[in-house]
Amino acid sequence: MRILFVAAEAAPIAKVGGMGDVVGALPKVLKAMGHDVRVFMPYYGFLPDKIRIPKDSIWQGSAMFQDFEVYETKLPNSDVPLYLFGHPSFSPRRIYYGEDEDWRFTLFANGAVEFCWNYWKPEVVHCHDWHTGMIPVWLYEDPDIRTVFTIHNLAYQGPWRWRLEQITWCPWYMQGHNTMAAAVQFADLVTTVSPTYAEQIRTPAYGEQLEGLLSFIAGKTVGILNGIDRDSYNPATDRYIPQNFTAETIDDRKQNKIALQEELGLEVNSGAFLLGMVSRLVEQKGLDLVLQILDRFIAYSDAQFVVLGTGDRYYETQMWHLASRYPGRVSAYILHNDTLARRIYAGCDAFLMPSRFEPCGISQMMAMRYGCVPIVRRTGGLVDTVTHHDPANETGTGYCFDRYEPLDLYTCLVRAWEGYHFKEPWRKLQQRGMAQNFGWDKSAVEYVKAYRRIWGLPEEEPAEEKAAVVATPDDAKVESPEDKRPELVK
Numbered sequence: 001m002r003i004l005f006v007a008a009e010a011a012p013i014a015k016v017g018g019m020g021d022v023v024g025a026l027p028k029v030l031k032a033m034g035h036d037v038r039v040f041m042p043y044y045g046f047l048p049d050k051i052r053i054p055k056d057s058i059w060q061g062s063a064m065f066q067d068f069e070v071y072e073t074k075l076p077n078s079d080v081p082l083y084l085f086g087h088p089s090f091s092p093r094r095i096y097y098g099e100d101e102d103w104r105f106t107l108f109a110n111g112a113v114e115f116c117w118n119y120w121k122p123e124v125v126h127c128h129d130w131h132t133g134m135i136p137v138w139l140y141e142d143p144d145i146r147t148v149f150t151i152h153n154l155a156y157q158g159p160w161r162w163r164l165e166q167i168t169w170c171p172w173y174m175q176g177h178n179t180m181a182a183a184v185q186f187a188d189l190v191t192t193v194s195p196t197y198a199e200q201i202r203t204p205a206y207g208e209q210l211e212g213l214l215s216f217i218a219g220k221t222v223g224i225l226n227g228i229d230r231d232s233y234n235p236a237t238d239r240y241i242p243q244n245f246t247a248e249t250i251d252d253r254k255q256n257k258i259a260l261q262e263e264l265g266l267e268v269n270s271g272a273f274l275l276g277m278v279s280r281l282v283e284q285k286g287l288d289l290v291l292q293i294l295d296r297f298i299a300y301s302d303a304q305f306v307v308l309g310t311g312d313r314y315y316e317t318q319m320w321h322l323a324s325r326y327p328g329r330v331s332a333y334i335l336h337n338d339t340l341a342r343r344i345y346a347g348c349d350a351f352l353m354p355s356r357f358e359p360c361g362i363s364q365m366m367a368m369r370y371g372c373v374p375i376v377r378r379t380g381g382l383v384d385t386v387t388h389h390d391p392a393n394e395t396g397t398g399y400c401f402d403r404y405e406p407l408d409l410y411t412c413l414v415r416a417w418e419g420y421h422f423k424e425p426w427r428k429l430q431q432r433g434m435a436q437n438f439g440w441d442k443s444a445v446e447y448v449k450a451y452r453r454i455w456g457l458p459e460e461e462p463a464e465e466k467a468a469v470v471a472t473p474d475d476a477k478v479e480s481p482e483d484k485r486p487e488l489v490k
C-alpha cells in the first residue's frame with residue numbers, strides 16, 4: 001500500500017515527545033513489511049544541522065495564497081523518503097509555540113494535501129494530532145485517498161472554529177469545534193495509541209470536552225498500542241551509555257548508575273535508590289503530585305531523584321527549587337537531551353510516571369527496556385504496558401497505583417523503595433521488564449489491517465498479494481492488481 005505519514009515531529013531529527021518516536025519508527029517497520037511508506041514534515045530551521053538535505057526542491061506548490069517548496073531526503077537510518085515542507089514560517093529553530101502556530105500548521109496541513117493531489121498520491125494519509133487535523137476535512141471528498149487520524153494527545157486540539165474559519169475559509173460545518181474535532185469527524189478511521197485510552201476518551205474525565213463526539217464516532221475508533229524502536233533503544237548496543245548490558249549481564253548496569261551519579265553531581269552511592277523522570281514538564285505528567293510528596297520521600301528515605309525535562313515555567317522552576325534544597329540528592333536538568341535521557345533510563349533504579357492521563361506513554365517502555373523499574377499511575381496506556389509487581393508469584397513489571405492522590409503516590413514510592421532492598425526479587429523484576437516485547441511488529445500489523453479495512457479489503461493480506469508487494473520494485477507497486485484506482489499524479 002502507498003501510505004503517507006504527515007506529522008509535526010519525527011525522531012531522531014525533530015522530536016519533542018512521544019509522537020516523534022512513533023513517526024520516526026513505525027514507517028520503517030511498515031516499509032520493511034513491503035509497503036510504500038513516506039513521511040511529510042515541516043522543514044524546521046534546525047534540520048540542516050541534523051541531516052543532509054539537497055539544496056534543490058523537488059516540487060513547488062501553493063496553498064492559502066502562500067508559495068512553498070518540498071525537499072526530499074531520507075528518514076535517518078532507513079530508506080523511507082522524507083518530504084520536507086519548506087516555508088519561511090517554519091524557519092525559526094523551534095517546533096511548537098509562537099503566535100503563528102495555528103496558522104503555520106494549518107498551512108502545513110493544506111500543503112500536505114496539495115502535495116498528495118499534485119505530486120505523490122497515497123492510498124492512505126496517516127495524520128498525527130491536531131497539526132494535521134484539517135487533512136481529513138480536505139480529503140473527505142477524494143475517492144482515491146482515505147485518511148487515518150491518530151490522537152496522540154487530546155489535550156492539544158488546535159485552533160477553534162472561528163479562528164479556523166479566518167485561516168482556511170472553510171465553512172463552519174466542515175470544522176466542528178476545533179481542528180481536532182474536525183479531524184475525528186472527517187477521518188475514515190480514528191486511532192488512539194492504546195486500547196485503554198480509546199475507551200477513556202469517551203468519558204468526561206478524559207474526553208477533554210470532546211467525549212460526546214468521541215462516543216458518537218466510537219464505531220470508527222480503534223486503540224493500537226505504541227511500540228518503541230528496539231534497535232535504537234537497545235541497552236546491549238546503545239553507544240550513548242557508558243556500559244552496555246543485557247538481562248543476563250544486568251549486574252553490569254551498576255556502572256551506568258555510578259557514572260550517572262557522577263555526571264549529575266549526585267552523591268556517588270551505588271546502594272542508594274535512584275529515581276528518574278524524563279518527561280515534558282506539563283500537568284498531564286502528574287507533576288503536581290510529585291511536588292507534593294517528593295520532599296517527604298527524600299527526607300524519609302535515602303533516595304536520590306533526577307528529572308530531565310522542559311515544559312511549563314512553573315514546573316521547571318519548582319524542579320530547580322527542589323534540586324537546590326537537596327544538593328547531592330536531587331538533580332534537575334531543564335533541557336531536551338536524548339543522550340542524557342538514555343543514560344537516565346540505563347542508570348536509574350526506578351522510573352517515575354504518575355500521569356494524570358496517558359494516551360500510551362513511550363518512556364515507561366524505554367525504561368523497562370533498560371532495566372529501570374517503572375512506577376506508574378494506572379491510566380491509559382500505562383494500564384496496558386505495566387503490571388503490578390507481585391514478588392510472591394514472581395509476576396509484574398512495575399509498581400502501580402490507581403487514585404490520583406498524593407498519598408497513593410507516596411505509598412507506592414515507599415513500596416518500591418522497600419522492594420529495591422530485596423536484591424534478588426528486584427533483579428527478577430528488572431529482567432521481566434527487559435523481556436517485554438514492546439517492538440512495533442504487532443502494532444504495525446494492526447495498522448495495516450486498519451488501512452485495509454477502510455479500503456474495504458480483507459484485513460489479512462492474501463499470501464500471494466503479500467509476496468507481490470515484497471517482491472515488486474517501487475515503481476511497479478502502483479501497478480499491482482490491488483491498485484485499480486487512478487494513476488499516480490506526477
Ligand SMILES: Nc1ncnc2c1ncn2[C@@H]1O[C@H](COP(=O)(O)OP(=O)(O)O[C@H]2O[C@H](CO)[C@@H](O)[C@H](O)[C@H]2O)[C@@H](O)[C@H]1O
Nearest residue numbers: 017018019152279309335336337338341359360361362363
Ligand atoms: N527533556 C527530554 N529530553 C530527552 N528526551 C525527552 C525529554 N522529554 C521527553 N523526552 C522523550 O520524549 C518521549 C516521551 O514520550 P511519551 O510517550 O512518554 O510522552 P508524550 O506525552 O511526549 O507523548 C504523547 O504521544 C505519545 C505517542 O503516541 C504517547 O505515548 C503519549 O502518551 C502522549 O502523551 C520519550 O522518548 C522521552 O524519552
